Amino acid sequence: MSKHNEEIRQLTAEFEGCRKVLLALGDENRQHLMLEMMKMEHCGGVRVGEITEKTHLSRPAVSHHIQILKDVGILKLRREGTKNYYYFDEDMEAINRLIRMLEHAKRITEQLPDRSGEE
Numbered sequence: 001m002s003k004h005n006e007e008i009r010q011l012t013a014e015f016e017g018c019r020k021v022l023l024a025l026g027d028e029n030r031q032h033l034m035l036e037m038m039k040m041e042h043c044g045g046v047r048v049g050e051i052t053e054k055t056h057l058s059r060p061a062v063s064h065h066i067q068i069l070k071d072v073g074i075l076k077l078r079r080e081g082t083k084n085y086y087y088f089d090e091d092m093e094a095i096n097r098l099i100r101m102l103e104h105a106k107r108i109t110e111q112l113p114d115r116s117g118e119e
Helices: 003-026 028-040 048-054 059-071 093-111
Strands: 075-080 083-088
Touching: 003 028, 003 059, 003 093, 028 048, 028 059, 028 083, 048 059, 048 083, 059 075
Parallel strands: none
Antiparallel strands: 075 083
């Protein structure tokens, strides 16, 4: 297998590993929800009700979107008694994995010959 083919095989595996994160981040409602959470600046986390107040979404919809972001590793949950607080994963592993995949794709693309047809 050539070095280029091995690079593409590796990038394909990295991309597959990032698909759920890409899908989670690709949703406009989740983007809005994340931006509102960032604006709140509550380092200890925010509750679903607080997020609902800042968005046009219903409480069940906010809970649904938070669960998706939690499942892919963007958000974490802290429980205090009966209260749930959601916050951004401080390790940022899901985001770092995505960044590494995008940087790898960029390196491969930069090595390709010019295909624009322009001289």
